[in-house]
Amino acid sequence: MGKRTRVHRDWDKIIERLNKSKSKSTKIEMGSPGSAQVTRVRLLSLYDGLKISTEGNKLLIAIG
Numbered sequence: 001m002g003k004r005t006r007v008h009r010d011w012d013k014i015i016e017r018l019n020k021s022k023s024k025s026t027k028i029e030m031g032s033p034g035s036a037q038v039t040r041v042r043l044l045s046l047y048d049g050l051k052i053s054t055e056g057n058k059l060l061i062a063i064g
Contacts, residue, residue: 007031015047018063025062033057 009028018026030036036054043052043061051062 011043011046014061015050018061024064025060028059028061030057030059 014026014028018024030039033054033056036057036059039059040052040054043050049064051064053060
């Protein structure tokens with residue numbers, strides 16, 4: 001298996017797109033379960049009104 005490259009995510013754009021979507025939820029695959037948990041905590045501290053959970057390495061984000 002080759003070396004993974006780091007993915008830069010623009011969370012402001014992702015949250016903005018989520019606000020405009022009909023479903024108001026999305027799943028984002030992270031590099032590992034640990035990175036999903038760390039990102040969950042970081043996003044909860046930065047954004048109000050989000051419901052965020054993890055399933056393994058997937059980050060499940062919903063509005064409101």
